[in-house]
Amino acid sequence: QKEVEQNSGPLSVPEGAIASLNCTYSDRGSQSFFWYRQYSGKSPELIMFIYSNGDKEDGRFTAQLNKASQYVSLLIRDSQPSDSATYLCASLMNRDDKIIFGKGTRLHILP
Amino acid sequence: EAGVVQSPRYKIIEKKQPVAFWCNPISGHNTLYWYRQNLGQGPELLIRYENEEAVDDSQLPKDRFSAERLKGVDSTLKIQPAELGDSAVYLCASSLDLRGGIYEQYFGPGTRLTVT
Numbered sequence: 001q002k003e004v005e006q007n008s009g010p011l012s013v014p015e016g017a018i019a020s021l022n023c024t025y026s027d028r029g030s031q032s033f034f035w036y037r038q039y040s041g042k043s044p045e046l047i048m049f050i051y052s053n054g055d056k057e058d059g060r061f062t063a064q065l066n067k068a069s070q071y072v073s074l075l076i077r078d079s080q081p082s083d084s085a086t087y088l089c090a091s092l093m094n095r096d097d098k099i100i101f102g103k104g105t106r107l108h109i110l111p
Numbered sequence: 112e113a114g115v116v117q118s119p120r121y122k123i124i125e126k127k128q129p130v131a132f133w134c135n136p137i138s139g140h141n142t143l144y145w146y147r148q149n150l151g152q153g154p155e156l157l158i159r160y161e162n163e164e165a166v167d168d169s170q171l172p173k174d175r176f177s178a179e180r181l182k183g184v185d186s187t188l189k190i191q192p193a194e195l196g197d198s199a200v201y202l203c204a205s206s207l208d209l210r211g212g213i214y215e216q217y218f219g220p221g222t223r224l225t226v227t
Contacts, residue, residue: 008151044154046215088154097166098156099144099216101153
């Protein structure tokens with residue numbers, strides 16, 4: 001079992017709709033979780049991090065964490081074509097301070 | 112504020128040749144990471160430095176890979192000899208002290224290595 005799992009997609013969402021990206025993790029000791037956006041041919045850029053159960057909102061982005069179910073999600077409201085990218089979920093492993101990335105989910109916003 | 116700088120951006124070499132990558136982190140960031148990213152995969156950590164000390168090199172293939180971070184600032188990653196399977200994008204990232212718990216990791220543009 002991969003330590004951080006994501007559906008590779010592609011996930012196609014109409015422009016203006018809500019895009020929902022999901023991630024599960026195996027290490028119950030993981031404390032912090034990160035969402036990165038990566039455009040094709042570019043390096044990852046941090047969108048949000050979350051470490052408390054519940055929701056965290058930043059503009060059009062909302063990160064959700066459920067430690068009991070070991071999943072993290074990212075919601076993108078009012079999706080724009082510029083949101084088309086690969087979204088990487090990462091967790092900070094408590095046992096060794098290592099950041100583990102998922103494979104990423106490709107998101108395609110349909111104009 | 113300048114971001115993480117990496118060079119070269121692209122490198123094509125023949126197998127068995129050596130190659131080196133250079134990284135200059137964001138000023139003041141004492142934690143530096145080297146990642147390798149294969150197509151369709153997430154970044155995989157190769158080595159993490161806190162200042163000059165390599166605190167996690169468990170994923171670094173030490174038979175052919177080496178890294179150094181002199182004076183706790185710039186870092187180089189070397190492969191000798193390169194193999195076909197080393198073709199990937201090598202990413203450098205930096206952050207403030209990890210011990211604070213919550214931190215932000217900033218990535219450089221990466222070096223795309225092609226081994227032929």
